[in-house]
C-alpha cells in the first residue's frame with residue numbers, strides 16, 4: 001500500500017472537515033429558510049420558497065459549479081471594483097465549497113425544520129407565552145427541543161448525505177479528500193479493487209460512527225415520550 | 229387608594245377575517261372576584277379570556293389588567309403575563325421536561341429566581357395540588373387529572389394575582405374531573421381572582437360570585453349563579469341550560 005496510509009488519514013480528516021463545516025452552515029441556512037417560510041411577511045415567504053424550490057430542483061454539482069465559476073468570481077470582482085479588496089483577490093476555495101454545500105443542505109434543512117415547527121401543538125406556544133417566557137427561552141427551552149425531537153432523524157439523513165457530498169469538492173479544486181486520494185492511488189498503482197474498497201471502508205466507518213452518535217441523540221431527544 | 233379592578237374590558241371587539249367573534253364585550257372583574265363564563269360552542273368564551281393575557285389580539289376597545297393597559301407594546305404584555313396565570317383544556321405541559329422542570333422554568337427565567345428557591349416554591353405548590361411525589365416524572369407518565377393539577381401548580385409558581393381557566397375539565401375522563409375541581413375550589417378559597425370558562429354548573433354554584441353567559445360573541449346575561457340558573461331571563465340562556473342539563 002506504500003505511503004498511502006497517511007494520505008488516507010489526511011483524506012478522512014478533510015472529508016470530515018468539509019462535512020462538518022458545510023453541515024453547520026446548512027443548519028444556519030435551514031433556520032433562516034424555515035423562519036422565512038413561516039414568517040408573516042409574504043415577501044420573506046416567497047424568498048424562502050424560491051430558495052427551496054430552486055436548490056432542490058438543480059443537481060448539486062451544477063450548483064457547486066455555479067458557486068465557483070460564476071458567483072465567487074462575480075462577488076470578488078464586485079468587491080474589487082469598489083475597492084474593498086485587491087484586484088487579484090480570490091476567495092479561499094475551501095470556504096466557497098463549504099458555503100455552497102451548506103447552502104444546498106440548508107434547503108433540505110429548511111423543509112425539515114418547517115415541518116417540525118408545524119407539527120408543534122399550538123398549545124405549547126400558548127402555554128409558553130402565557131407563562132411570560134421570552135423569545136429565546138420559548139424557542140431554546142420549550143419549542144426548539146420539541147422541533148428537534150421531530151426533526152432529528154431527517155437531520156441525521158442530511159448529515160449522512162453531507163459526508164458523501166463532501167467528495168464533490170474535488171471537482172472544483174485540488175482537495176485531497178478520501179475519494180480523491182483513493183482514485184489517485186488506484187490510478188497510480190492500477191490496484192483499483194484495493195483502493196476503492198478502502199475508500200468505501202472509510203465512508204462506511206464515518207457513517208457507522210455517525211449513526212451511533214445520532215442514535216444516542218435520538219434517544220436523548222425522546223425524553224418524556226411514550227415512557228410507560 | 230383602593231386597588232384597581234383586576235380586569236376591565238371595555239367595548240372589546242375581535243374578528244378573525246370576516247368572522248366577528250367578540251362584539252362589544254364589556255366586563256369588570258373585581259379583585260378576588262370569581263367569575264364563571266359559560267355559553268355554547270363557538271360563542272367566543274375562549275377568545276374573550278385569551279384576550280386578557282394577550283394570547284388573542286383585539287381590534288378595538290380597551291383592556292386593563294391590574295391597572296395596566298394592555299396595548300400592543302411588549303412591555304405591557306410582559307407585565308400583564310407576570311400577573312396572570314392560565315390553565316388550558318389540553319393541559320399543555322411541556323412533554324420533554326419533568327413536572328418539577330415544568331414548574332421552575334418560568335420563575336427562573338422570567339423572575340430570575342435561583343434554582344433552589346424555585347424548586348422549593350414548586351414543591352410547595354405541587355404539595356397544594358397534592359402530587360409532590362410526582363415531581364420527577366414526565367407528563368406522559370401521569371393521568372389526565374394529575375397533568376391538569378401540575379398545570380395549575382405550574383401557573384401558580386409565577387404567583388399570579390389572576391388565574392384564567394379555559395375549560396380545565398372538559399378533556400378529562402369523568403372520574404378525574406372531581407380532583408381538578410377540588411383543586412380549583414381550594415384555590416378559590418385562598419382569595420385568588422379567577423375567570424373560569426366551564427360548564428360545570430355545580431362548580432359555578434359552589435364558588436362563583438358571578439356567572440356570565442355568552443352567545444354569538446356577546447355577553448347575553450350575567451348574575452349570581454343561583455338567580456341566573458333558577459330564573460334565566462333570555463330564551464337563549466334557557467335553551468342553553470336545558471341542553472346542559474340534558475347532557476349531564
Ligand SMILES: Nc1ncnc2c1ncn2[C@@H]1O[C@H](COP(=O)(O)OP(=O)(O)OP(=O)(O)O)[C@@H](O)[C@H]1O
Pocket residue numbers: 244247249267268269270271272273274275276
Ligand atoms: N385563531 C382563530 N382563527 C380563526 N377563527 C377563530 C380562531 N379562534 C377562534 N376562532 C373562531 O372564533 C369563534 C369563537 O371561538 P372560541 O374558541 O372563542 O369559542 P368558544 O366559546 O371558546 O367555543 P368552545 O366551547 O368550542 O371552546 C369560532 O367561530 C371560531 O371558529
Ligand SMILES: [Mg+2]
Pocket residue numbers: 273274275394395
Ligand atoms: Mg373554547
